[in-house]
Amino acid sequence: MPEIKPLKPGDPRSVDRYRITGRIGEGGQGTVFLGIDEHDERVAIKIMTSVDASDVESRLRFQREIEVASKVASFCTVRVLGHGMTDDRLYMVSEYIPGESLQQHVRTRGPLEPSALTRLAVNTSTALVSIHNAGIVHRDFKPSNVLLGPDGPYVIDFGVARSFGDQTVTVTGVLGTPAYMSPEQLAGERVTPASDLFSWGLTMTFAALGRPLFSGSTIAAMAITLRQDEIDLSGITEPLRSIIASCLVRRPESRPTAHEVLNSLIVPSARPDSGDQPRTGERGPRVPLAPSEPGDRSQPGSRSQQGDRSQPGDPSQPGHPSQPNPAQQSHPSQPWRPGGDVAPGQPWPGQASQPWPGQHEASQPWPGRHEPSDQQWSGERDASNPLVAPFAPPDAPRGGVPRPRGAMHPGGPDPISQPTGAAPPTLFSRRRAGRLAVAAALLAALTGAGVVLVPRLIAGPSTPPSVSPSPTGFGSPVGWQPTGHFAAVTGVATAEVGGRLMMVTASEDGTLRRWDARTAQPIGAPMPGHGDWVRAVATATVNGKPVAVTGSDDKTVRMWDLTTGRPLGNPLTGHTGAVLTVATTTVNGKPVAVTGSDDKTVRMWDLTTGRPLGNPLTGHTGAVLAVATTTLDGRPVAVSAGKDRVLRFWDLQTGRQTGTPRAGHTDWVRALAVTPDAVVSASDDKTIRIWDLASDRVSTIRGLPDVVISLATISRGGSWTVLGAGRDGVIRGWDTAGEPVGTPLTGHAGYVTAVTAAAAGGTPLAFSGGADKSVRTWDLSRWSASAMAAGNPGHSAGVKAVALTSVGGRPVAVSGGMDKTVRMWDPLTGRPVGSPLLGHTDQIMAMAAATVAGEPVAVSGDAGGVLRRWRLDTGAALGKPLLGHRGSVNAITIINGVIVSGGADGRLHRWNAATGASAGPSMPGHRKPIRALASTVVNGKPVAISASEDHELRLWDVTTGKQIGAPLTGHDGVVLAVATAVLDGRPVAVSAGADRTLRRWDLITGTAIGGPLTGHTDWVRALATVGDRVVSAGDDRSLRVWDLRTGKELGKPIGGHAGPVYALAAGRAGGTTIAVSASTDWTVRAWDLRDQ
Known part of the structure; x- marks a missing residue:
C-alpha cells in the first residue's frame, strides 16, 4: 500500500x-x-x-x-x-486505487513467481488490447506505470506523459523512459502500438528477473545498448520466454499485436513456434535484434503470418455489422518499405525514354464502382458513419466483428474475436494498408494528435480558381470524412484526375490520402513514403499527368502520381531543415515547385527532372513558413514569409529577389494566398493583410478572434473571396476590401489546419482539414438562411444526444457524444460553455435536462447502460452513476422530479432526479429495445410515452409504473422518435421512425390525429416540439418544420448537416424560436425557426 x-x-x-x-x-x-x-x-x-x-x-x-x-x-x-x-x-x-507500482513491488519484494508473472502478463496484455482498440499508443509502458491494485493490475499515466513529457525525457520529441523504450522510439521515430509491445516485453522481463534487461539510464546509453546483436532472456521460463522474445525483435512490423500476445498466453498452442524449447533450468534463448526481412517466417508474428483486422460495428447498434472501408480492399499484401514502393533510380516523369511508375497498372477505382455484397443482416442499419453500410462480409459472425484471420502461430486457436488497435503506416514501421484502414475506422486518435499548431501554406495553382456567378449565400457543408488519417491534417490541395476533382491531404501521420472532392470519400490506399510529418502538399501537371508535391520534416520534397497513388522517383534533397511549405507554378513552360524550409531558405525544383533549379534563395532571417506563386509585371514570382515577419518576392526566371520586401506584421506570418492583383498574408498578430501588387497600398483585417493559420482565395461571380482557417476551429470569408462574406463555416473540433478552394462544375467549393484528423468539403454557393449558430463544442466523434435548457438565465445546449463526453455551448453564439464533463466510459446515447430542486441538471445515458447526473452551473457530477439497465440507454425524459430512462432491455427505469435513488421497479412491456421517450401531463398525471423497435408506442403512469391503455400502433417500422405538445389544452404526441413518416396522437383518447406526414426521404430519427410546431430530422440530413394542427410542412427543408441527424431540441432563446440539432458529422447546430 x-x-x-x-x-x-x-x-x-x-x-x-x-x-x-x-x-x-x-x-x-x-x-x-x-x-x-x-x-x-x-x-x-x-x-x-x-x-x-x-x-x-x-x-x-x-x-x-x-x-x-x-x-x-x-x-x-x-x-x-x-x-x-x-x-x-x-x-x-x-x-484512487490503493496499491503499489510494479516497480516498487519488485524492488522491495523481488521478482515475481512464475504463476504471478503469468497473471501479470495476461492482465497487462489485456489492458494493451483495450488501449490499442481505443486507438491509443501508451508510449511509456514501464513498471512504474503498472499499478498493482487489490483486484488486479492497472495501466496508468498514458496520454498526458506523451504531451508534456517528464524528467526522464532527454531529447526533444522523444518521450518515455529509456530503459523501456523501443528502438524506433529511441530513434525519435513515430511510434505505433508495436512499440508498446516492445516496452511490455521489457516490463515483463523486469518483473521476472528483478532488474531491467537494459541498464542504460539515458537515451544515448540505451541507443548504444540496443546496437548489440542479441539479448539474454535466461531465467525466464516457457511459455512466457518465447512470447517476450517475439516482442523484442527490432522491426516493429515483426512483433505480434497485443491481441496475439494475449491469445498465446491464454491458449499456449497459439504462441510463437520457436522450435525445440529448453527444459526448465536450461539457458534460455538469445533474441536477435537485427532486423528480419519482410515476410520472414522465422520471426514470430511477422506480417506474413498475420491477417487483416476488421472494424467493429457501432456498439449502440447490436447485430448490425459494418462494411470494411473500400480502401481496405485494394492494398498490396506486402508491407510498405520505409522509402515507399519506388526503387532507387526510378525515372522522373520528364525522362520520356522510360515509363512512369505504375503507368501500365490500373488506377484505383472511384468510390461507388464496387457493387455491395448482397448479404444483408436483418435489423437496423448504422447511420453513424456514412462509410458504413448495412452489409457484412460473408465470413463475418453476427454482430459484424469478423474473426481475425491471423495469429502468432498459423492455424492456432483464436479465442478472442475482436479488432486490434492496428498501427498506422508511420515512419519507422510501415504497416499494411489494410491495418491502417481498419484502425482508422476506430475513430480514435493516437495520443497527442489532438490539438496542434502547424505552420501551413495553402499551395495551389499559380492562378486561383474562378467560377461563374452564384446565388447569394455562402458555405454549406456537403462532404465530411472523420477518419482516414491518424493525426492532424496539415495540408490540402486539389487536382483534376480522370475528369473528376480530387482532394489530396497531407498529415502528421507521415502519409498522403486521396479523396473524392465532392463527397470526401477515400480513393485508394494511404500513400506512405516520407520519414516524418508531411507538412505541405501542392499539385501540378507534369507531362500531362496530375502529380502531388509534398514537403516533410524529413527535410525532403517528394512527388506522387495521383492516378496510381505511387511515389515518383527519389526524394528531392537539398534543404537542411524541415520543408514546411510547397507551391507550384510554371516557368518558361516547365512545371516548377517552390519550397520553404526551417533552414531559412527558399528553393526551386524542376518537376520534370527532379533536380533543384539554381542555388537556395536566401534573405530570410527565420524559418520560411509560407510560400505562394503569382505573376508580377508578367513575370512568374514567388512570395515567401515566415518567422521574420517580412514578405519577400523572388523572380523565378532569375532566382533573384525582386521588388521591395513588405513589412508590417508584428508576429510570425503563417500563411499566404494570392489573387491576380494582390497577396494575402495571415499572421500570429491576429491580422490578415491584403497587399496590392501594383502599389504600396495594404488593407488590414483586424479583430480576428484567433490566429489564422491557413489561407485560400477563390473567384465568385467576378469578385475574389479570401478564406481564412484558424485556431478557433472556424473558416471565415472576406472580400478583398476586408469585409466579411457569408456565414462562418464550423464543424471541425479544434484547429482548422488547412484550407483550399477550387471549382467543380462551376460550383465554388472549399476543402479543409483539421487537428481532429477530419477532412470536410463546403459548397460556397449556398447557405441555409435558417442557420443561426453552428459549431462543434469540442466533440471528437459523432453526437447522438442533445437537450436545451437555461443556466443562469441564458440558453445552453447540452450534447453527448460518441467520444464519451458531455459538453455545453451557447446556441445563440455557437461558443462552448465551461469544460467537458467526463465520466462516461462508453458513447453517450441519450440526454435530458431540467430544473431539479431549483438547480439546472442534465442526465446522460450511455451505450454501457450507465446514467449520470450533472449540475450544469458548476459542471460537477451529482452522486454515483445510476445502474440497472441491461444494455444501452437509448432515451431519457424528466418529469415531476423523476428521471425515466429506456433502452436495449425494453424496460423503463425510474429514478429520483434529486437523489439518484430508485423511484420504483422497472416497467416491462415492449418486446424490443426502446428507442425514444417523451413525457407530459395527461388528466393531471405525469405520463411517459415510449417508442420502440417493436413498431409501437406505449403510455405509462410515471407515479404508479403501470401502463395506460393499449399500445399506439400505425407505424410500418421501427419507431425512433417521439415528442409531446399541448394543443388547445389537450396533450398530444408526435412520433416518427424508419417508415419515414410522422404521426400525431391524441393522448387522452389514444387515437391517431389525421394521416401520416410525409416528406422525409430516409429514416426520421429525431423530433422536437415548440408551441404548435414540430421539427423533424434524420438520415436524409435535413430538418423539416410542421404545423401540428394541420399537419402541413412549413417552409422548405433546412439543410446544413453533413451526416445523419440523431437528436433535436427546441425552445425559445434570445427572443426567438430555435431548434438545436446533433449529428454524426460531429457538429451541433442551432436554427432560427421564425421564418418557418
Missing part, C-alpha cells in the same frame, strides 16, 4: 469539490494528492507543475489528452473523473 504523506505548507487544501488530505507522490509532471469527495469517496488528484497553464495550446492539448485517456475501458486503467485549473495550475482527478 502506498504511504500517504502529510501535506506540506503551501499545498492546496481543496480542489473543486474535493478535500485534499495527503500526498500520494511527486514526479516530474506534478504532485499527486489524495482527495475526498462529498460522499467520502477517495480520489487521486494530480496537479500539473510542468505544464504552462497560461498557454492556450498547452491547455487545449491537456484537455485533449484527458479525453483520449478517458476512452480506455475502465477495467484496465484508472477512470478519469474530471479536470480543470486551480491557482493557475491544471489538475486531473482520477479514481
